[in-house]
Amino acid sequence: MKRHMLWSVVGYTAVIGASLLTRRSAREAYRRTTGDxxxxxxxxxDTRWRDALVWGMASGALVGVARVVGSRLGEEAKRRGERSRPRRALRHLKD
Incomplete structure (x- = not known):
């Protein structure tokens, strides 16, 4: 596996993790705010329009922000990894 592929995997993992964590946090915030x-x-x-729209807008916006943040952090990690010299664990990877 090449180094740039490894850092791409790290970046995508950051995006997915940020999205999942945000979705979970949004559910908990909704529950605490509304009691439901x-x-x-x-x-x-049986779902009220108000509840459906509020949940859709809030969760969509939060997950969108989390994806952007995760992407930026992943790209930053990738840039830092490409600038630094290979660590012992990465020496077996060929560029």
Whole structure:
């Protein structure tokens, strides 16, 4: 595996991790704020429009921000990794 591939994997992992953590945090914040769980399926008839729209906007915005932050952090880690000399664990990788 080449170094740039390794750092790409690190970057994508950061994006996925940030998204999952944010989604989990958003669910907990919704529960604490409203006293109810967020709608599992906003398209169901028993879900109020207000709840569906609030949850959709809030979770979408938060996950979008988390993806941008994760991408930026992943790219920064990739740049730092490319600038630094290879560590012992990465010596077996060929560029």
């Amino acid at each position: 769980t967020p709608p599992e399926n906003p398209a169901r008839r």
